[in-house]
Amino acid sequence: MIPAIFDHTALLALGAGYPALSGFVVDAAAGRAAVHVPALCLTAAEAQRQGVAEHVGALPGLDIDALDLSAVIAVGALIGDGIDWRIAHAVHASRPSAHHPTGLVVLSVQPGLYAGTGVDPIDPGKIS
Numbered sequence: 276m277i278p279a280i281f282d283h284t285a286l287l288a289l290g291a292g293y294p295a296l297s298g299f300v301v302d303a304a305a306g307r308a309a310v311h312v313p314a315l316c317l318t319a320a321e322a323q324r325q326g327v328a329e330h331v332g333a334l335p336g337l338d339i340d341a342l343d344l345s346a347v348i349a350v351g352a353l354i355g356d357g358i359d360w361r362i363a364h365a366v367h368a369s370r371p372s373a374h375h376p377t378g379l380v381v382l383s384v385q386p387g388l389y390a391g392t393g394v395d396p397i398d399p400g401k402i403s
Contacts, residue, residue, distance in 0.1 A: 277302065278309040278375055281337075282365040283319035284384035285399055286312065286327055295402035296382065303336030310337045311379060313364035315350065340368055358392060366392050 279299060281289065289296045302308035312331060317339060321328040331337060342350065346367060353363040366389070371378045381396035383389065389396050 277307070278311070278379045280311045280313060280365050280368055280379050280381045281316070282313070282381055282383045282388075282396070283316045283323070283361050284388070285382040286317060286320040286331055287324060288384045288399065290324070290327065290330065293384075293399050295399040299382070299399075300334055300337065304334070306336070308336075311368055312337055312339045313368045314339055314342050315360065315364035316362070319361035340364070359388060362388050362392070366394050369394050 277299075281296070281299075285293075285296060289300070299308050299310050303310040317328050317331060320331075332339065340346070342364065346364065349367045350363045353366055354360050358366060362383075365381050365383075369379045369381050381389070381394055382399045383396035384398060384400060386396040386398050
């Protein structure tokens with residue numbers, strides 16, 4: 276199973292027809308991929324394009340990762356250290372955890388946003 280995170284730029288690109296992103300959604304619905312959507316990334320996408328959150332929430336197989344207390348503490352620290360709030364939850368969610376010991380790959384249309392975060396996202400527009 277392929278685990279990935281859609282950041283706010285990927286969520287916006289999904290609506291613009293990026294084929295690789297649509298493929299991840301199809302694979303997630305079929306149980307062949309695990310697609311995580313950090314709640315703060317979904318919030319950032321919704322702020323930029325109203326209706327994105329409702330659309331994403333209706334897609335089968337996508338897991339919206341909540342900002343529980345431990346995530347709030349970690350994400351708050353990242354934001355306090357200067358990480359852009361729109362990507363801070365993706366940075367946190369991409370790190371190794373008990374559920375994903377090797378971490379998760381971040382899909383982002385703007386990988387440059389992650390400079391200096393230790394995250395090396397993949398641009399879904401460059402997936403063939």
